[in-house]
Amino acid sequence: MSETILIIGACGQIGIELTEKLRVIYGNENVIASDIREGNENMMNSGPFEIVDATNKDRILEVVKKYEVTQVYLMAAMLSATAEKFPQKGWELNMTSLLAVLDIAKDKHIKRVYWPSSMAVFGSTSPKVNTPQQTIMEPTTVYGISKVAGEHWCNYYHEKYGVDVRSIRYPGIISWKTLPGGGTTDYAVDIYFEALKKGTFECFLSEETRLPMMYMDDAIEATIKIMQADSDTIKTRTSYNLAAISFTPKEIAEEIQKYIPEFTITYKPDYRQNIADSWPQVIDDSAARKDWGWKHKYDLSSMTQDIITSLKENSNLLA
Numbered sequence: 616m617s618e619t620i621l622i623i624g625a626c627g628q629i630g631i632e633l634t635e636k637l638r639v640i641y642g643n644e645n646v647i648a649s650d651i652r653e654g655n656e657n658m659m660n661s662g663p664f665e666i667v668d669a670t671n672k673d674r675i676l677e678v679v680k681k682y683e684v685t686q687v688y689l690m691a692a693m694l695s696a697t698a699e700k701f702p703q704k705g706w707e708l709n710m711t712s713l714l715a716v717l718d719i720a721k722d723k724h725i726k727r728v729y730w731p732s733s734m735a736v737f738g739s740t741s742p743k744v745n746t747p748q749q750t751i752m753e754p755t756t757v758y759g760i761s762k763v764a765g766e767h768w769c770n771y772y773h774e775k776y777g778v779d780v781r782s783i784r785y786p787g788i789i790s791w792k793t794l795p796g797g798g799t800t801d802y803a804v805d806i807y808f809e810a811l812k813k814g815t816f817e818c819f820l821s822e823e824t825r826l827p828m829m830y831m832d833d834a835i836e837a838t839i840k841i842m843q844a845d846s847d848t849i850k851t852r853t854s855y856n857l858a859a860i861s862f863t864p865k866e867i868a869e870e871i872q873k874y875i876p877e878f879t880i881t882y883k884p885d886y887r888q889n890i891a892d893s894w895p896q897v898i899d900d901s902a903a904r905k906d907w908g909w910k911h912k913y914d915l916s917s918m919t920q921d922i923i924t925s926l927k928e929n930s931n932l933l934a
């Protein structure tokens with residue numbers, strides 16, 4: 616059956632590449648991008664675009680009705696590092712937008728919802744290695760609190776109203792086409808740009824800080840795969856653990872040095888170190904692998920090769 620998809624928060628780090636891929640799969644005209652700000656040239660010219668404030672339910676509903684939308688991907692959020700600076704605003708954006716979309720689904724205007732959670736749902740009392748799907752979740756960041764609450768709202772709307780909502784707990788997402796939007800794992804994107812531009816990088820996390828990460832291509836693959844899966848394969852309606860690779864700043868620097876031997880890294884941990892220290896190091900995502908067939912493709916070495924080659928080919932991005 617054909618789908619009409621609305622992406623809210625389409626101009627962000629994940630939204631841009633997700634929109635591109637969904638337009639290839641479902642056809643440009645069937646994928647409506649939206650955000651509170653305009654996107655890049657490709658986004659604006661390749662298909663429909665609407666200015667939508669994710670906290671304005673009436674406006675979302677207006678766009679849903681205008682295009683007869685069947686699925687919503689809600690990507691708008693305030694991320695971990697930024698939300699620590701603006702806790703109230705972070706909570707307001709992350710919760711109001713989710714409840715608006717869930718309500719629209721409950722009232723049967725749309726059939727399916729995608730909403731991303733994060734490894735930030737875990738806290739320092741969760742097991743750090745092979746963090747299970749179900750375990751203690753006592754996050755210490757506003758962002759993590761909003762994601763735990765959001766997961767339970769998703770499950771509640773599914774149980775109580777039959778809303779078909781699907782969710783993944785992303786690890787840190789690494790991309791080169793689009794820059795990250797204020798998260799604690801942003802260093803793992805910046806490091807490639809700085810290595811190629813300046814040959815040196817000052818890292819805001821300490822050298823041994825191991826965190827779960829994933830290349831953007833894998834994140835997009837997982838997102839579309841869970842949305843295309845048969846409903847009865849989705850056994851978890853809070854959110855699925857998702858993992859690919861885990862590494863430290865020192866390990867990614869060593870990988871980059873294979874391509875740029877003179878590259879150097881220094882460490883100056885800031886407030887983001889505390890956030891990183893409260894998160895898992897390695898996540899157990901066996902439930903996602905078993906239930907809907909998740910499989911990652913990129914490891915640290917193939918990701919680094921792809922990013923460095925791509926950035927060299929697109930050197931305008933390094934300007």
Ligand code: NAD
Pocket residue numbers: 623624625626627628629630649650651652667668669670689690691692693694708731732733734784785786787788789794795796797798800
């Ligand atoms: P981002 O910050 O790069 O993009 C968010 C987008 O939302 C931006 O384009 C912004 O303009 C838009 N936005 C902000 N307020 C809005 C509003 N009121 N109405 C409409 N749009 C608004 O974020 P991202 O990295 O693309 O993350 C997308 C989702 O994935 C978020 O839910 C985030 O929590 C989750 N996530 C991301 C990562 C990561 O590493 N990037 C990791 C875990 C989870």
